[in-house]
Amino acid sequence: MAKSNMLVEGFFDPATSTISYIVFDRHSKQCAVVDSVLDFDPKSGRTSTQSADRIIARIRELGGKLEWILETHVHADHLSAAPYIKEQLGGKLGIGKEITTVQTVFGRVFNAGTEFARDGSQFDHLFADEEAFRIGTLEARALHTPGHTPACITYRIDDAAFVGDTLFMPDYGTARCDFPGGDAHKLYRSIRRVLALPPETRLFMCHDYMPAGREPRWETTVAEERARNVHVHDGISEEQFIDMRKSRDAKLDMPVLILPSVQVNMRAGRLPEPENNGMRYLKIPLNAV
Numbered sequence: 001m002a003k004s005n006m007l008v009e010g011f012f013d014p015a016t017s018t019i020s021y022i023v024f025d026r027h028s029k030q031c032a033v034v035d036s037v038l039d040f041d042p043k044s045g046r047t048s049t050q051s052a053d054r055i056i057a058r059i060r061e062l063g064g065k066l067e068w069i070l071e072t073h074v075h076a077d078h079l080s081a082a083p084y085i086k087e088q089l090g091g092k093l094g095i096g097k098e099i100t101t102v103q104t105v106f107g108r109v110f111n112a113g114t115e116f117a118r119d120g121s122q123f124d125h126l127f128a129d130e131e132a133f134r135i136g137t138l139e140a141r142a143l144h145t146p147g148h149t150p151a152c153i154t155y156r157i158d159d160a161a162f163v164g165d166t167l168f169m170p171d172y173g174t175a176r177c178d179f180p181g182g183d184a185h186k187l188y189r190s191i192r193r194v195l196a197l198p199p200e201t202r203l204f205m206c207h208d209y210m211p212a213g214r215e216p217r218w219e220t221t222v223a224e225e226r227a228r229n230v231h232v233h234d235g236i237s238e239e240q241f242i243d244m245r246k247s248r249d250a251k252l253d254m255p256v257l258i259l260p261s262v263q264v265n266m267r268a269g270r271l272p273e274p275e276n277n278g279m280r281y282l283k284i285p286l287n288a289v
């Protein structure tokens with residue numbers, strides 16, 4: 001097999017256990033960023049850009065031209081740095097088409113006014129299921145893999161797939177399905193779809209929670225997940241999966257950053273407009289989630 005032109009580099013954010021990626025085409029030097037993080041300290045309300053600056057610096061070092069800034073979904077545990085990265089390097093911001101469903105649900109929760117469009121127009125591109133696209137010479141395809149949220153996308157790029165929160169490493173399992181719009185049945189079917197890719201397909205996770213204190217890891221394969229994923233290895237039925245997910249989700253706390261993250265990420269990572277004193281504010285809906 002010809003050597004792939006694709007270089008993948010993961011950047012682990014210990015504060016939110018998120019992995020952001022640079023996907024770089026050695027041939028054309030075009031690249032994509034998948035799931036960037038804007039640092040946010042909930043105790044002080046301060047944002048900062050160290051995580052995004054590392055990625056920007058690395059793209060500059062590679063001489064990369066940023067073509068795409070991709071989100072696998074509207075994240076509920078970190079703010080996206082997409083607008084900041086776009087300002088620095090350009091690129092088109094893409095997410096799944098079903099973002100409109102997420103915007104409708106959370107637009108209601110945050111009582112967003114009519115200035116908040118629910119049509120996904122804050123993004124440059126909305127991917128349909130099975131839509132093909134390119135990163136330079138790398139062939140890519142968006143797979144709609146709902147369940148954790150209605151708009152989750154797995155980006156199949158070259159010999160790899162960026163699964164977002166569809167799957168975690170084999171020793172950790174799968175993502176929760178209890179956020180508004182989550183659906184464990186859909187997640188099971190989405191996972192089976194990802195696991196139907198060729199066994200050697202490299203899978204890149206959006207999170208790693210380091211079970212049993214091991215080092216962070218974020219790359220596995222379809223074959224490994226099918227053999228060893230603690231929640232969905234081959235042989236686990238849809239019913240077994242649903243039972244496990246329901247009892248587990250019932251015991252989970254909400255992520256620390258869910259309220260800041262969702263209200264920013266539903267706006268494609270844009271912070272709320274400043275009020276008349278020049279300051280920006282986030283809302284905390286009480287007793288809503």
Ligand SMILES: [Fe+2]
Nearest residue numbers: 074075076165
């Ligand atoms: Fe998520």
